[in-house]
Amino acid sequence: MFQLLREDINSVFDRDPAARNFFEVLTNYPGLHALLLHRLNHWLWGKNLKWLSRTLSTFSRWLTGIEIHPGATIGRRFFIDHGMGVVIGETAQVGNDVTLYQGVTLGGTSWNKGKRHPTLEDGVIVGAGAKILGPFTVGAGAKIGSNAVVTKEVPPGATVVGIPGKIVKRLEPDAEQALDVDPARREAMCQKFGFDAYGVSQDMPDPMARSMQAMLDHMHAVDERIEHICTTLRKLDASYRDGSLPELRDEDFAEILDEKPTGSSGAGRFRSQDEQHNG
Structure with a gap:
């Protein structure tokens, strides 16, 4: 657990040049607070303590301005920069080394039960205000531009911008x-x-x-x-x-x-x- 905490804190230093020391990051970064509380809430969710985990997630939203459903699965070294207005839905899956900026939504487009939120593979970066909506995959290393609205699968390494999101760069030959x-x-x-x-x-x-x-x-x-x-x-x-x-x-x-x-x-x-x- 302490190893995971150390990784989460070091990921802040790796991706935010404004971070100066361990104590400052631990006490003044709402993205880190939301992540640590989510790890507890997700554990409680897995133990079938649904009401308690939802209540603590609501408290986390009041504290940080970031809403992460306890059912969401989040990998290692996840970083939310600034964080205000970020929403992550119940069936969202986030890989390792993913970065989100403020106002990002990982949402759904259906009221049906089951998988309805996106999956972000390792190394994805999502710009401020972007909306990724639906049960599809954003490939490893992809970048989503600020305020983009993405409603379909994104290949690995691609860059997506605009409304609706359009791929403007990809790893595969075009x-x-x-x-x-x-x-x-x-x-x-x-x-x-x-x-x-x-x-x-x-x-x-x-x-x-x-x-x-x-x-x-x-x-x-x-x-x-x-x-x-x-x-x-x-x-x-x-x-x-x-x-x-x-x-x-x-x-x-x-x-x-x-x-x-x-x-x-x-x-x-x-x-x-x-x-x-x-x-």
């Missing part, structure tokens, strides 16, 4: 590999359109950025295919000439250009490359 996108060609296309000027990359947890990146990947694949078709037509018909591409005017990009650094005109770069192609 459509990028399926399209066989050349990173150098993609970067050139981003430069061509001035996309980089907005400081957005494929590693940022932003659904809009991810959508734009997917569009660029698709355009790259289409460009490759059209290029191959034109090459084949030239071999079949020596008189074949590529048609002229429509000209892009700077005024069409006025609002974008006003926000971009000097000399980064996407339209200008695009037109100059087209003129070289047609020349």
